Amino acid sequence: MRRAAAAVLAALALASCGKSEAPRVNPAQYERFFLWAGVPPPPAVKHARELYILGGEIRRGGPVRLINMRAGVPHLSGPDVWLTVRTERLDWDAATWDAVRAMLARWRAAGNRLEGLQIDFDAATPGLAHYRAFLEQVRRELPPGTRLSITGLLDWSANGDPVELARLAGLVDEVVIQTYQGRHTIPGYAAWFGHIDSLPIPHKIALVEGGEWTPPSALARDRQFGGYVVFLLKPPSPADRGSRRP
Incomplete structure (x- = not known):
């Protein structure tokens, strides 16, 4: 019995040693990136096809205002560029809209191939109707021809109201x-x-640098899937723990 038990334990140990670790996200293997303020871009960014660059933040608490997150305007002639605005609130006022439009104009005037504006907001799945109302205002406030991208949570396709998701499809160019x-x-x-x-909106999948990723089988039949965007990280610090920022 002891010999049999020892053999079983040895077999389990060998199996665990032979088990391969889940693949990790290597930026060098991708061509679209989120580039946050203060994150040094890796060499892979030089060959990027598309960049989502944090340009400003609107934070909760106090007066509503757009905070510029970059020391200067990017000057990029190669990749398509999205101006990303990270927001923690949806009660934007007229001055905020003016500031967003002015930032878009500066980025476009700098010679960037500006795709449009991306809103980075953690819209809870049960609150999609409220978020849609905000995005309707975004569409009214943006200059004609400006494309609109938004970020979305992982459970939108599983738990989101199909009616609200269909309405979003008519407002945004991608999620x-x-x-x-x-x-x-x-x-x-x-x-x-x-x-x-079944998600009725053109969509990309955001992965975190160094994170685990094995493509789910459903992506193979997903006609709206437009590729991956890698969220680049900076070295961790105590202030970063528990935050979605790099």
């Missing part, structure tokens, strides 16, 4: 679904992708 929290991939992410091919 970038985030698969991470902080510096790590959300555990069990594959379970949320069972119905990703």
